[in-house]
Amino acid sequence: MSTDRLAGETPPGQEAAPGTAEAQTPDDATAPEGAAAPGDDAMVNEGAEAEAPGVGAETPASGAEAETPGSGAEAGAPAAGAESGASDSGSESRAAADGSEAEIPAPGADTDAPLTGSEAGAPAAGSESDATARGAEPEAPAAGAEGTAPAAGGEVKASAPGAPKESPASGAAKATADALAAAVRAVESGERSAASFFNDAPRPAKPAAPAAQPAKAAPQGGPAGPAPEVARQRTAQETGGPARPGVPDGGATAPAAAPPATGPAAAPRPAVPAAPGVEGVRQVLAAGGAPETLAEQAAEVLGERAAEALREDPWLLLGVPGVRPEQADGFARALLGAACGPGDERRAQALVGWLLEQAALAGHSALEAAALRAALAQRAVPDPDDALQSAIADGAVLVFQEAIEEPGRARPATGDDEEEEQPVRILLGLDRFAMAEESVADGLARLLNTFEAAAEPAQDTASAEAGDDTTAEAEQPVAGDGTAADESAAAAAPGTDAPTDDAPAPRPVRPSAAAWEAAAAAAPSPSAAELIRAAAHSGLVAHTGAEAARAEPAALIAAARSLGLRAFGATHTENGRRRLAAHLTECAPDTAATGSADPATAAVTVSGLLSGREGPGRDADGALALDLLVVLDAPQLDLETAALLVESLTDGTRLVLSGDPGVLWSAGPGRLFADLLAARFCPQVASRTPDFGPIGELVSGIGIGELSQVEAPGKEVVIVPVRDAGEAVHRTVQLVADSVPRALGVPADHTQVITVGHGGAAGTRALNAALKERLNPGPGRFGGFDPGDRVAYAPAPGRTVPGTVTGADAAGLHLDCEGSAVVVPREQVGAGAVRHSWALTAHQAAGTRWPAAVVVLPGDAVGGLTRAWVYTAFSRGERHLSVVQGADQALARAVAEVPVKERTTRLRSLLQQSVQSAEEPSAAG
Numbered sequence: 001m002s003t004d005r006l007a008g009e010t011p012p013g014q015e016a017a018p019g020t021a022e023a024q025t026p027d028d029a030t031a032p033e034g035a036a037a038p039g040d041d042a043m044v045n046e047g048a049e050a051e052a053p054g055v056g057a058e059t060p061a062s063g064a065e066a067e068t069p070g071s072g073a074e075a076g077a078p079a080a081g082a083e084s085g086a087s088d089s090g091s092e093s094r095a096a097a098d099g100s101e102a103e104i105p106a107p108g109a110d111t112d113a114p115l116t117g118s119e120a121g122a123p124a125a126g127s128e129s130d131a132t133a134r135g136a137e138p139e140a141p142a143a144g145a146e147g148t149a150p151a152a153g154g155e156v157k158a159s160a161p162g163a164p165k166e167s168p169a170s171g172a173a174k175a176t177a178d179a180l181a182a183a184v185r186a187v188e189s190g191e192r193s194a195a196s197f198f199n200d201a202p203r204p205a206k207p208a209a210p211a212a213q214p215a216k217a218a219p220q221g222g223p224a225g226p227a228p229e230v231a232r233q234r235t236a237q238e239t240g241g242p243a244r245p246g247v248p249d250g251g252a253t254a255p256a257a258a259p260p261a262t263g264p265a266a267a268p269r270p271a272v273p274a275a276p277g278v279e280g281v282r283q284v285l286a287a288g289g290a291p292e293t294l295a296e297q298a299a300e301v302l303g304e305r306a307a308e309a310l311r312e313d314p315w316l317l318l319g320v321p322g323v324r325p326e327q328a329d330g331f332a333r334a335l336l337g338a339a340c341g342p343g344d345e346r347r348a349q350a351l352v353g354w355l356l357e358q359a360a361l362a363g364h365s366a367l368e369a370a371a372l373r374a375a376l377a378q379r380a381v382p383d384p385d386d387a388l389q390s391a392i393a394d395g396a397v398l399v400f401q402e403a404i405e406e407p408g409r410a411r412p413a414t415g416d417d418e419e420e421e422q423p424v425r426i427l428l429g430l431d432r433f434a435m436a437e438e439s440v441a442d443g444l445a446r447l448l449n450t451f452e453a454a455a456e457p458a459q460d461t462a463s464a465e466a467g468d469d470t471t472a473e474a475e476q477p478v479a480g481d482g483t484a485a486d487e488s489a490a491a492a493a494p495g496t497d498a499p500t501d502d503a504p505a506p507r508p509v510r511p512s513a514a515a516w517e518a519a520a521a522a523a524p525s526p527s528a529a530e531l532i533r534a535a536a537h538s539g540l541v542a543h544t545g546a547e548a549a550r551a552e553p554a555a556l557i558a559a560a561r562s563l564g565l566r567a568f569g570a571t572h573t574e575n576g577r578r579r580l581a582a583h584l585t586e587c588a589p590d591t592a593a594t595g596s597a598d599p600a601t602a603a604v605t606v607s608g609l610l611s612g613r614e615g616p617g618r619d620a621d622g623a624l625a626l627d628l629l630v631v632l633d634a635p636q637l638d639l640e641t642a643a644l645l646v647e648s649l650t651d652g653t654r655l656v657l658s659g660d661p662g663v664l665w666s667a668g669p670g671r672l673f674a675d676l677l678a679a680r681f682c683p684q685v686a687s688r689t690p691d692f693g694p695i696g697e698l699v700s701g702i703g704i705g706e707l708s709q710v711e712a713p714g715k716e717v718v719i720v721p722v723r724d725a726g727e728a729v730h731r732t733v734q735l736v737a738d739s740v741p742r743a744l745g746v747p748a749d750h751t752q753v754i755t756v757g758h759g760g761a762a763g764t765r766a767l768n769a770a771l772k773e774r775l776n777p778g779p780g781r782f783g784g785f786d787p788g789d790r791v792a793y794a795p796a797p798g799r800t801v802p803g804t805v806t807g808a809d810a811a812g813l814h815l816d817c818e819g820s821a822v823v824v825p826r827e828q829v830g831a832g833a834v835r836h837s838w839a840l841t842a843h844q845a846a847g848t849r850w851p852a853a854v855v856v857l858p859g860d861a862v863g864g865l866t867r868a869w870v871y872t873a874f875s876r877g878e879r880h881l882s883v884v885q886g887a888d889q890a891l892a893r894a895v896a897e898v899p900v901k902e903r904t905t906r907l908r909s910l911l912q913q914s915v916q917s918a919e920e921p922s923a924a925g
Contacts, residue, residue, distance in 0.1 A: 315350035519560075528551065538683045552658075576632060610641075725766075732770075
């Protein structure tokens, strides 16, 4: 590793480079982390950096800050005399839309003051509306078996007709809340059994609110959720635990009115009938002092009756992306006057949902009850236990129990009457993430259980007497696309002629065990042979390895297609698809001579496969028409995408999940690949193929927690020390525009800059502004963009598509995304779906590699560094890596001591529970 300057590089003092501290715009200048106050544009650290309430300590906010969108307008919701601002139009407003994550408030973060008689503060306009929470991140307990359970008592019973309505402040409700709080604490401490908590007396139903609370919309561009057959409520027999609590008639209703506030009551506002549609929402927002630019988003989230719903429950505004609690408090105070307060039950219910949504942006699929309770207390909710009980009883959140595995403790024997009670933790989560997690677990178990392994011909006498149909099928001629020649029409891609109704249904191709063994013997490496054998005998296989190991899944796909199977490989990005296609071409170099189909057609992207733009299409039942699917970049699969993918595979399909366990997890909630490996749910194949060269050696050491110097005679790795963020920006521009092209011949448009977050003096915004000024200067006449600008487009949360601006018109911004013309509507451009991409975060860069990478580590970003972040960023360069090093010893400490920012998920315990359930009948037999 070299600290020498590259050829032509000049010291920073001899050249005034754009983008230095002196050249930054006011919103780019940011105080170092730890010195940021609310309202400052604190350095936003990316990559699962945002932490759930009470879960962690270092809570660097993510790259996608939770800001209130609005085209330069104030996004706050001030009450009379209270002011609450919002971010400017250039700020990020899409939570996790570009692969980074939004901040989750943690205990000790912003504590809201009581609203009655006080003002809810909000960040000033043009500043980031998040702050970095501080503290220590505890270790997540190991997952165990779990079951779905209702809120205290199971069903919620409705009050008898004519019975007096119970006030939230009544003594009975208070006593019930206290009992629930005591029960939760007793279960968490191990003093009581888990079953006793779920068998307590039911909480009396609350009086119905004037209007039903509309359901929140799914994230834009994301999957709608699990298939209907898995999106049902689980019964006690299915989940191994009590049934989910019922929902009162009319769906999830808004909580009852808050207790009367003390002091003189404000004069009620005159009732103004709301206009229909978006116009009515604008009127309500204007009456509450909120920006009218939120009207369309509010109408989309809250539905047709959005205006009425907001009047009756102003805190529903929290469901609009980017709105923060203090802004919703100001909006509610302006509409309700002194009648609202911090103890309003509607406020508490909205905060519960908002905190869980923010936790999902940080990667958590659920939160511990204690963490959620602490976060509510920090936001001035006077009775967090009652708030949680109300949310559970109304069906707004689901409650689960998860066994805590203690090291060295033997698992109790099944059927032991005097079985010792195992400690559990109580988890709370949103329905859609709970259903997605259960759908993934059920789907993976289905693929394992419905798989039929190839039988040896010698053991199948019936087949031998009948001519051994299985072997015959495996030996029949193979078409160029990997299907049997007489069945290629049945597996044709969409748009080709389908078989006639009179034609017999094609039988699935089932290669014999001998055919699989022959394919494994011909594999290019021992690891590839091991993977082929594992796929031959299991419907689900996990494969781990770094960049060089991607040749092994390619060898499996090529072998399966040569056996007549419809095999495909899916990657996270288009760049990954091209790299897989190159490996597939190497595995079958003689296709042109033989006239076979191009093997590169077997490489697709996950998004293209699910949408039908790429791959084999779907069969008559709606399942993907394939026999084997290899998903590369598996760590980048979020829960909802994984659920949709697994549900699209028919019974008996082989699924191989392949990826590098050292890289960052998905931008969305969950850690599917890590949970699958930890649960040991299926056969695992670890590649023994190392990454060669100085960069491969450096990254391999980082993967085991060691940051060591490597020999780089060809300047493959260069360290550039800097003193401050201004110098870091200057040296970065110099490397990209001059030094790397001159010394290595890599042009600027093939070099990628990677930094920790979007904000700060050396974040992506500051670096992109400086790089644009040097590489493609212009006035930014198309919403801040000019033709030739290098951009990243986020069509859906967690997906980043690189592109170049080609123009703009009334339809929107025109992009060339790797050869495909894309038009991004003006509304999406204004909402932050497009940003400059000379500099990206590590989460945005995951799944893609460039000839050269420049990793910027400013001193104010050390809180966002983890081993996984460093591993991901440093492995993005194929030929060259420059490290602009301003983090000093914090880099080595992060690699050695901070493996990853933990996430709270349920998938591991769900998979383990599935294994235990399968083992119990066999043990009994």
